[in-house]
Amino acid sequence: MKRLSNLWFVSIALVIATSTLGLSALAQEDITLNFTVWNYSLETIQDNIRIFEEQNPGIKVNLIDYAWPDYHDTIVLRFRSGTQTDIIYSGEDWLPEWASAGWLAPLEEIVPEVAQYKDKTASYAVNDMTFNGTLYGLSYYADLISFQFNANLLEENGIPVPQSWEDVRQAAESLQAAGIEKPFVYEYDQELPNFYSAFVAQVYGRGGQMFDGELNPVFNDPQSEAFKHLQWLQDMYADGLMALETHETKVVPAMNTGRHAFTVLFNYNLAALNNAATSALAGDFAMTPMPGDSHSTYGFAKFYAMTAEAAADPARREAAWKFIEFMGGGDYQVAKRWAIEKGLGFAQDPLFDDPDVQVAWSNWIDPADFKEQAQIAQNGTNTAFTGIWSAYFRPLLAKAIVGDASVQEVMDSGAEEWLSLRSQFLGY
Amino acid sequence: MVSQQQHRRYPIEWVLPVLFIVFLFTLFPVAHALWTSLHRVMVLLPGTPFVGLGNYRNVLASDYFLVALTNTVRFTLFSAPLTVLIGLGVAQVLLANFPGRMIVRSVVILPWALPGAITAFLWMWIFHPSWGILNLVLLKIGLIDSYIPWLTDPDLAKMIVIVAHTWTQYPFAAVLLMAALGGVDQQLYEAAKMDGASGWQRFRFITFPQIKAIIVILLVFNVLVGLTSYDVTYALTAGGPGDATILLSFNIWRESFSRLNFGNGSAVAFIVVLLSIGFLVAILRALPADIFGEK
Numbered sequence: 056m057k058r059l060s061n062l063w064f065v066s067i068a069l070v071i072a073t074s075t076l077g078l079s080a081l082a083q084e085d086i087t088l089n090f091t092v093w094n095y096s097l098e099t100i101q102d103n104i105r106i107f108e109e110q111n112p113g114i115k116v117n118l119i120d121y122a123w124p125d126y127h128d129t130i131v132l133r134f135r136s137g138t139q140t141d142i143i144y145s146g147e148d149w150l151p152e153w154a155s156a157g158w159l160a161p162l163e164e165i166v167p168e169v170a171q172y173k174d175k176t177a178s179y180a181v182n183d184m185t186f187n188g189t190l191y192g193l194s195y196y197a198d199l200i201s202f203q204f205n206a207n208l209l210e211e212n213g214i215p216v217p218q219s220w221e222d223v224r225q226a227a228e229s230l231q232a233a234g235i236e237k238p239f240v241y242e243y244d245q246e247l248p249n250f251y252s253a254f255v256a257q258v259y260g261r262g263g264q265m266f267d268g269e270l271n272p273v274f275n276d277p278q279s280e281a282f283k284h285l286q287w288l289q290d291m292y293a294d295g296l297m298a299l300e301t302h303e304t305k306v307v308p309a310m311n312t313g314r315h316a317f318t319v320l321f322n323y324n325l326a327a328l329n330n331a332a333t334s335a336l337a338g339d340f341a342m343t344p345m346p347g348d349s350h351s352t353y354g355f356a357k358f359y360a361m362t363a364e365a366a367a368d369p370a371r372r373e374a375a376w377k378f379i380e381f382m383g384g385g386d387y388q389v390a391k392r393w394a395i396e397k398g399l400g401f402a403q404d405p406l407f408d409d410p411d412v413q414v415a416w417s418n419w420i421d422p423a424d425f426k427e428q429a430q431i432a433q434n435g436t437n438t439a440f441t442g443i444w445s446a447y448f449r450p451l452l453a454k455a456i457v458g459d460a461s462v463q464e465v466m467d468s469g470a471e472e473w474l475s476l477r478s479q480f481l482g483y
Numbered sequence: 484m485v486s487q488q489q490h491r492r493y494p495i496e497w498v499l500p501v502l503f504i505v506f507l508f509t510l511f512p513v514a515h516a517l518w519t520s521l522h523r524v525m526v527l528l529p530g531t532p533f534v535g536l537g538n539y540r541n542v543l544a545s546d547y548f549l550v551a552l553t554n555t556v557r558f559t560l561f562s563a564p565l566t567v568l569i570g571l572g573v574a575q576v577l578l579a580n581f582p583g584r585m586i587v588r589s590v591v592i593l594p595w596a597l598p599g600a601i602t603a604f605l606w607m608w609i610f611h612p613s614w615g616i617l618n619l620v621l622l623k624i625g626l627i628d629s630y631i632p633w634l635t636d637p638d639l640a641k642m643i644v645i646v647a648h649t650w651t652q653y654p655f656a657a658v659l660l661m662a663a664l665g666g667v668d669q670q671l672y673e674a675a676k677m678d679g680a681s682g683w684q685r686f687r688f689i690t691f692p693q694i695k696a697i698i699v700i701l702l703v704f705n706v707l708v709g710l711t712s713y714d715v716t717y718a719l720t721a722g723g724p725g726d727a728t729i730l731l732s733f734n735i736w737r738e739s740f741s742r743l744n745f746g747n748g749s750a751v752a753f754i755v756v757l758l759s760i761g762f763l764v765a766i767l768r769a770l771p772a773d774i775f776g777e778k
Contacts, residue, residue, distance in 0.1 A: 124721065127740075127741065128736065128740035128741050129740075131526070131740050131743065132740055135526070152527060152743070155527050156526050156527050156743075236629060243635065243723075243724070244721060244723065245721060245722065245723050245724075245725070246721040246722075246723075298612070298613065298632075299612070299632065299635040299724070300612075300613060301634075305611075305613065305614075308614070309613050309614075312613075439527055440527070443527075443741070443742045443743055443744075446737065446741035446742050447742065450547075450722065450723065450725055450726050450729070451546075451725070453723050453724055453725045454724070454725025454726055454727075455725075456724075456725075457635065457636070457637060457724045457725060459637050459724065459725040459726075459727065460725065468546055479525075479528065480527070480528070
């Protein structure tokens, strides 16, 4: 009986020891990071994750994707509900909001070596990833919003490349007279964050600004370039010169029908427009500096950011940093892949001179044109409340464009809301 | 025999688990939303001070409220009766005896089973201004000279979202009405026919009195669905162009998650609740007292 008891004791001890060892091995074995993205080119992201996991045994990355128009709101929902989120795609316009709320980790403070990448990154992109003087991430891509056109269509009709918005209007009228029903096609969806950014890009092109140095709105002044430009858009629509499409993925095929000559989009769409494998009119499209007096445009960076939740756990923090560095730093293989395969812009200086990138880009864009536009691009006005205000202002913009409200009404309402938010957030 | 005393044993204990679930998943969220609607709950601002009816005032005074309210009421007033009418028509057709009717019955229920986002996508293929099938067909048969901007013209978009929403809802109405119609005594129709009653008279004096209760229930149900509808409209137009198809239910989301103002978002939610109660009371008051068979 005693032998039996001893046997039981030894068996139980063995079971406990094995389980404990097993649990501890399990604990050391795998960390699963939740990585949330908007759903652009998921197969490329999955493949990058596969390569990372092969190089970093013990770290698994769980990819979670959302549609671009819903991305901001869904991320807020994840943060608010405490859903485990470790690394996210962030954007220049959301950084102040999410960092102020304490949802993002100040990467430079917790991983000081990230600062080494600042010198190798274009300054406008560094600005977009910085909040209160601290770098919050590494660049996924950095791009421009550019003016794109069907060069062949213009040439056939003897129309020069437009330099101003008045030129665009005249060219559109000429093309319409020649049978192109709606020469200008505009990406139009009030839920898209870039619906506002694209408007800002056009205002920058005219040499205008949305706000002055003290964050006072200037766009509601009828003499401002923003005011004039919204009026321009409203007139173009009212006069039947402009078609509306809800997303870039619909603008690209629409341009490929040959029924439109001009558009304003994220620059990487030019790669899709000139992709012979998917575009009927590949090779016909080009970009030119944004029309207007200054030809400036909106430049931005989207980046990988670590959440405060991940940073609070040393093991997750280390794993998350490894992943961020793999995706946005190191020898820039991932950024290079995006640039070559998808035409995504970049902010990493070494890539500008990379022969592989230059060869790939020369298939769809004149790199000199891109560089010229990038050099005069400007950041947006990003405050903790810009995202909130943009969500308010975008439907107003949409309303004005289709003539459902006057430009004055819309601009006044936008300015009033901006001032109200500024007062709540900044106290003046 | 089980004694009356035995029947009365432990009633609280038996009901408590269910009450706890109801409290946890219904009363607590509602109470929390009510609390939120009376406080300033902005994620980016510190503290949650009591603001009384301040959030309600903000919402009522906002640019979007009147437009969203008008759109919501219009959307509901068109879609609810339309759903019931189409459901009634479809139910009549499905009750007829024709070959393959079982297959047709299965297919007809499909729109109701589809998620709203997929429904919206299907309708987008039809109504898309540039590549929608409707424009192509109309152009090919020569009814139009140029594409109609179905989803980007404010007036047309208002109509399209009602069409798409009604399409998702009518199958449920049809199924319930089929059940009600199936219960009507066929002998009454035969007698009416012998008396020379027309089709309309048979419907008016035989069918309608016997299915009016279910019609009222469907009407009330569809009013509530209309007032809180979100998915199809959001996926189809996102409330646009501008605010042409913006609904109150959108603004619960938009205030809370786009503008990070949960106080305002909760206030909009309670306004929708009040509106729903108002509609219900109005419908029930407008009905004759014997609608459910009571004298």
